[in-house]
Amino acid sequence: MTALKIVIAERDKNESIAIEWLIATYSIPVDEVFIAHTVKETVTLLEKEMPDLLYLELDMISNENLPLVRRNVNKYSPKTIAVTAEATFERAKQAIGLGCVDLLVKPLDPVNINQSIRMALSLASKRDSIPSSSAANDEEEYSYRSLFIDRDLNHGDIGLMLLHPENNKKLADLYKFSKYFSFRETPILLPLSDMVVCLFREPTHHLREEAWKVLKDWEATHMDPLAAVIIPPNHVHKTIHDMYLSARRLLDITFFIGYSQVILPNEAYDSWHEIDPFLTSVEQREWVEMLNNFDKQKIKHTMHQEFLQMETPFPNPEKLRIRLTSILAQVRRFMKIYQLDQGEMEEHYMRIFSEILFNRVLYRIVQEMLLFLYELLDRSNTGEVFSKKDVIERGILYIENHYADPDLTLQKVADAVGRSPAYFSHLLMKKQGVSFRQQLANKRVEEAKQLLTGTELSIKEVAEQAGFRHPSYFTKLFKEITTMAPREYREHMRNKT
Numbered sequence: 264m265t266a267l268k269i270v271i272a273e274r275d276k277n278e279s280i281a282i283e284w285l286i287a288t289y290s291i292p293v294d295e296v297f298i299a300h301t302v303k304e305t306v307t308l309l310e311k312e313m314p315d316l317l318y319l320e321l322d323m324i325s326n327e328n329l330p331l332v333r334r335n336v337n338k339y340s341p342k343t344i345a346v347t348a349e350a351t352f353e354r355a356k357q358a359i360g361l362g363c364v365d366l367l368v369k370p371l372d373p374v375n376i377n378q379s380i381r382m383a384l385s386l387a388s389k390r391d392s393i394p395s396s397s398a399a400n401d402e403e404e405y406s407y408r409s410l411f412i413d414r415d416l417n418h419g420d421i422g423l424m425l426l427h428p429e430n431n432k433k434l435a436d437l438y439k440f441s442k443y444f445s446f447r448e449t450p451i452l453l454p455l456s457d458m459v460v461c462l463f464r465e466p467t468h469h470l471r472e473e474a475w476k477v478l479k480d481w482e483a484t485h486m487d488p489l490a491a492v493i494i495p496p497n498h499v500h501k502t503i504h505d506m507y508l509s510a511r512r513l514l515d516i517t518f519f520i521g522y523s524q525v526i527l528p529n530e531a532y533d534s535w536h537e538i539d540p541f542l543t544s545v546e547q548r549e550w551v552e553m554l555n556n557f558d559k560q561k562i563k564h565t566m567h568q569e570f571l572q573m574e575t576p577f578p579n580p581e582k583l584r585i586r587l588t589s590i591l592a593q594v595r596r597f598m599k600i601y602q603l604d605q606g607e608m609e610e611h612y613m614r615i616f617s618e619i620l621f622n623r624v625l626y627r628i629v630q631e632m633l634l635f636l637y638e639l640l641d642r643s644n645t646g647e648v649f650s651k652k653d654v655i656e657r658g659i660l661y662i663e664n665h666y667a668d669p670d671l672t673l674q675k676v677a678d679a680v681g682r683s684p685a686y687f688s689h690l691l692m693k694k695q696g697v698s699f700r701q702q703l704a705n706k707r708v709e710e711a712k713q714l715l716t717g718t719e720l721s722i723k724e725v726a727e728q729a730g731f732r733h734p735s736y737f738t739k740l741f742k743e744i745t746t747m748a749p750r751e752y753r754e755h756m757r758n759k760t
Contacts, residue, residue, distance in 0.1 A: 667730045
């Protein structure tokens with residue numbers, strides 16, 4: 264077998280060392296590794312070593328050097344993995360222009376690097392043995408090029424599913440989940456910096472049912488919401504690029520309807536309803552009056568009526584964000600009057616400003632904003648120090664008495680203590696430093712510990728009595744909190760005695 268060579272072209276010396284270490288640790292079948300920290304060194308190594316694989320940091324290449332790099336990559340034809348810290352369309356175009364087999368976005372996941380390098384080396388090892396016609400077919404395989412360049416035609420037999428986690432930190436988990444999910448037809452998976460795109464090459468007419476199954480299976484083992492956008496096989500979109508752009512546009516609808524949804528093309532979603540994002544002088548006076556009268560109910564009614572009772576076509580999300588900041592400007596004036604624009608309340612104000620700018624779901628922004636306004640009014644009026652204490656203590660007692668109910672929710676606890684779910688959750692976090700989910704999970708795990716050490720119940724029975732509907736989720740959560748699996752914990756505790 265011919266020795267396989269790789270050139271790692273990376274400015275950061277620590278990162279290049281890390282990639283070299285990863286190749287050795289994962290036993291990736293590379294015989295020789297060469298390191299370059301500049302474009303000049305990269306070109307020299309390409310000419311001298313003619314490597315099978317080039318790991319190339321795009322950010323090190325200036326616009327004037329790009330043609331030089333492209334010529335040498337084309338001349339020596341190494342399989343190329345592009346890496347960038349900038350998840351932009353411009354970087355994607357550069358990667359496509361270089362004929363890259365993959366584009367990775369920093370910060371990098373070792374698992375993804377391993378998979379990408381192995382895939383590229385597999386292609387490199389086969390390139391000399393594959394007939395030219397087959398090689399041409401490989402070049403036609405749907406890939407990132409299909410998403411970003413308006414080239415690959417859609418003949419009506421391609422389906423697209425876009426999976427988007429509300430929490431971006433779950434993207435690596437989502438990609439791993441998608442790789443092992445039992446799709447009826449295996450899709451091409453194209454992970455991006457904020458989503459996973461699935462392309463189905465076979466005629467597929469059950470994508471909606473498939474997407475709901477993905478959401479159900481994901482939420483059975485993960486606590487973070489997920490949305491799926493579906494573009495079924497059709498002749499409306501002329502290219503795969505068109506399908507991808509339509510899916511990204513539909514993803515904006517989650518701002519209004521939330522996650523845990525499957526979204527399909529709908530005429531009502533085709534355009535935004537135009538609104539004036541700024542408060543009129545009359546609306547400004549109304550907000551001043553509501554704040555000065557400490558009128559929580561009217562503020563809540565106004566916020567719900569304006570922002571949570573919308574019908575299609577929806578307004579542009581960015582204009583709604585501007586409108587919310589316009590309201591926040593009136594709140595700022597109120598804070599200055601009562602000298603609350605400092606310390607803890609100032610920090611809370613800045614958090615709300617950040618929520619308005621970056622939170623992906625409108626009703627979450629409204630909830631957080633109302634909580635802030637309630638606390639602001641309490642601080643500027645009479646406060647509720649003692650009642651807050653009683654509310655939290657009663658809520659915790661309710662959790663301790665009802666943790667075994669798998670249907671126990673924040674809503675039920677909040678109803679029991681006479682507060683809104685969002686307000687009770689806020690007070691719980693403020694006093695206990697944990698969320699409702701964390702409080703409930705901790706209680707259930709503590710009870711499970713007692714059952715594991717004091718009974719002969721099976722793991723499934725322990726999970727049920729502790730309030731878990733799914734034993735697999737119980738095991739996962741128990742290990743996260745205790746660092747041991749339930750069976751391991753039982754044996755450990757019995758050995759201690």
